[in-house]
Amino acid sequence: EADIYQTPRYLVIGTGKKITLECSQTMGHDKMYWYQQDPGMELHLIHYSYGVNSTEKGDLSSESTVSRIRTEHFPLTLESARPSHTSQYLCASSEYLWTENTEAFFGQGTRLTVV
Amino acid sequence: GNSVTQMEGPVTLSEEAFLTINCTYTATGYPSLFWYVQYPGEGLQLLLKATKADDKGSNKGFEATYRKETTSFHLEKGSVQVSDSAVYFCAQYSNYQLIWGAGTKLIIKP
Numbered sequence: 001e002a003d004i005y006q007t008p009r010y011l012v013i014g015t016g017k018k019i020t021l022e023c024s025q026t027m028g029h030d031k032m033y034w035y036q037q038d039p040g041m042e043l044h045l046i047h048y049s050y051g052v053n054s055t056e057k058g059d060l061s062s063e064s065t066v067s068r069i070r071t072e073h074f075p076l077t078l079e080s081a082r083p084s085h086t087s088q089y090l091c092a093s094s095e096y097l098w099t100e101n102t103e104a105f106f107g108q109g110t111r112l113t114v115v
Numbered sequence: 116g117n118s119v120t121q122m123e124g125p126v127t128l129s130e131e132a133f134l135t136i137n138c139t140y141t142a143t144g145y146p147s148l149f150w151y152v153q154y155p156g157e158g159l160q161l162l163l164k165a166t167k168a169d170d171k172g173s174n175k176g177f178e179a180t181y182r183k184e185t186t187s188f189h190l191e192k193g194s195v196q197v198s199d200s201a202v203y204f205c206a207q208y209s210n211y212q213l214i215w216g217a218g219t220k221l222i223i224k225p
Contacts, residue, residue, distance in 0.1 A: 041204075042218060102213075103164075106158030
């Protein structure tokens with residue numbers, strides 16, 4: 001069983017609010033990722049991190065920001081939420097950056113609704 | 116560029132039916148290939164993988180064979196159960212990242 005946790009599981013918030021989605025893993029993995037999953041289920045990489053103090057933007061442009069101050073923690077922040085941010089956000093981690101043998105471990109996701 | 120294409124869902128089957136979910140890829144070279152599964156309300160988890168041509172990955176009764184001639188990695192199961200209802204993602208490792216298919220929702224009716 002994967003030891004990666006996301007909170008909250010569900011969040012409904014008003015437009016303009018600042019929110020932080022939490023992600024923590026206890027596996028000591030250096031690599032962590034945030035994906036946005038749209039209603040059609042497709043996954044889009046929005047942020048990733050090689051390790052502490054490393055953050056990179058993914059393939060999909062996002063107005064969110066991330067930080068990596070501790071190995072186990074990789075929070076995602078939206079400074080001003082908009083309805084277009086409504087989506088499911090999945091956090092993942094892996095021991096190595098993608099290699100042929102890398103397995104990624106995923107949290108259960110946060111379903112965000114901005115009204 | 117490199118990509119993964121999966122058959123569109125939802126796929127609806129009766130219990131004990133035979134399952135095939137098609138997955139094809141485009142890539143330079145021979146990428147490693149993966150199937151991940153997302154059960155309702157859960158995150159994704161690795162189902163099986165194959166790292167070279169003609170490899171067969173298997174887990175929980177599911178199988179997929181890496182076919183370089185047809186650039187395919189189709190997922191199969193001989194007899195599905197209601198508990199197999201989930202979304203299945205095909206993916207390839209390429210250029211230091213995982214490239215995902217769009218996902219195929221599988222619905223198994225008792």
